[in-house]
Amino acid sequence: MIRACFLVFLLSSPAYAQGIQSARFTEPTGRYGHHPMGPTVSDHGALELTLDDGTRRLIRLSNSRVFEDNAVRLADVTGDGWFEAVVVESDQNQGARVSVYGVDGLIAASPFIGRRNRWFAVSGVGDLDGDGRVEIVAVDRPHLRRTLVIWRREGERLVPVAEMAGVTNHRFNDADIRGGLRDCGAGSEIILARADWSGLVAVQMQDGVLARRDLGDGASPERFAQAMACQIP
Numbered sequence: 001m002i003r004a005c006f007l008v009f010l011l012s013s014p015a016y017a018q019g020i021q022s023a024r025f026t027e028p029t030g031r032y033g034h035h036p037m038g039p040t041v042s043d044h045g046a047l048e049l050t051l052d053d054g055t056r057r058l059i060r061l062s063n064s065r066v067f068e069d070n071a072v073r074l075a076d077v078t079g080d081g082w083f084e085a086v087v088v089e090s091d092q093n094q095g096a097r098v099s100v101y102g103v104d105g106l107i108a109a110s111p112f113i114g115r116r117n118r119w120f121a122v123s124g125v126g127d128l129d130g131d132g133r134v135e136i137v138a139v140d141r142p143h144l145r146r147t148l149v150i151w152r153r154e155g156e157r158l159v160p161v162a163e164m165a166g167v168t169n170h171r172f173n174d175a176d177i178r179g180g181l182r183d184c185g186a187g188s189e190i191i192l193a194r195a196d197w198s199g200l201v202a203v204q205m206q207d208g209v210l211a212r213r214d215l216g217d218g219a220s221p222e223r224f225a226q227a228m229a230c231q232i233p
Contacts, residue, residue: 001197005062018052020103022095023072032118034141038044038173041070045103049085057103064092068119069174075125077153078107086136088120096120096227098138098151098158110151110158115143120149121170126180128188128205135161135205137181137190142170146195150205164210167192167201178221184230191221191227200227 017086023070026046027171032043043066044228047059060231061067062157068090074083077100090096094112106151113120123137128150146168166219169178179191179200200215200223214233226232 010176014075020049020074020085021052021083022050023074023085024048024062025039025067025069025072025087027060030070031063034068034090034119035068035119036068036119036170036172037175039116041175043068043090044141044213045084047072048085049101049103051103051233057133059101059105059143060091066090068096069122070177073122077125077136078102079132079134086122086125088122088138090119092116098122098136100136100158101151105137108153108158110160118144121168121177122190123148123169123177123179123190126181126188128181128190130187130209136144139167139169139192142168148192149191149204150210155163164203164212167203167212168195168197169193171197176221178219178224180228182228182230184233188211191215191224200224200232202227 002174008026026048027045028042029045035118049057069088073086077084085101087131088096091097097110097112098120099109121142125136128135140147140149143145148164150162152161181187189204192201197219199217202213204211
């Protein structure tokens with residue numbers, strides 16, 4: 001069972017909320033102090049959800065946790081036809097985890113990494129293999145472990161279904177997480193850098209197995225943009 005370390009506040013009426021229309025982080029805070037995305041990207045203590053009927057919900061974390069992310073990703077992770085919010089949150093002692101929030105609070109989460117100042121960088125959310133189930137794509141410790149992890153929701157847990165070492169998507173102090181998910185006509189691919197940032201790779205998943213394809217040398221922001229626009233096939 002997920003242990004609740006947050007509070008949910010109703011910010012406006014009516015009470016008959018539906019899906020999430022938009023979401024943003026609020027209440028910037030310096031209480032964690034890791035800042036992998038540099039000084040321009042703040043940690044936050046709360047997540048504000050705007051629902052389809054105009055209702056707003058505020059999810060406020062306990063003082064021992066922060067949202068350590070640069071964006072809220074909206075996707076139908078549960079398959080109920082409504083968007084959920086996919087974010088990275090970090091604990092003072094346990095480091096980061098990937099979390100999925102709905103209108104009433106936390107729905108599912110990965111395990112915490114287990115050590116302070118250890119982080120996940122999310123590449124995207126989507127159906128990677130065309131089976132109708134949504135996967136969450138993240139790099140575990142992009143500056144240290146440099147391992148791609150594919151998560152799926154199983155009840156209250158996000159469970160890893162595939163991993164691949166030797167890739168990354170973030171440089172320490174960069175405000176942006178590089179690459180992401182693309183589909184250039186041959187199915188979903190994950191665009192990442194080699195672990196040493198010498199070039200780009202594209203990763204696909206079929207039948208639970210990850211396959212890596214090299215996209216050549218160079219991992220500049222411009223090459224990432226070209227790859228995401230299908231200009232590097």
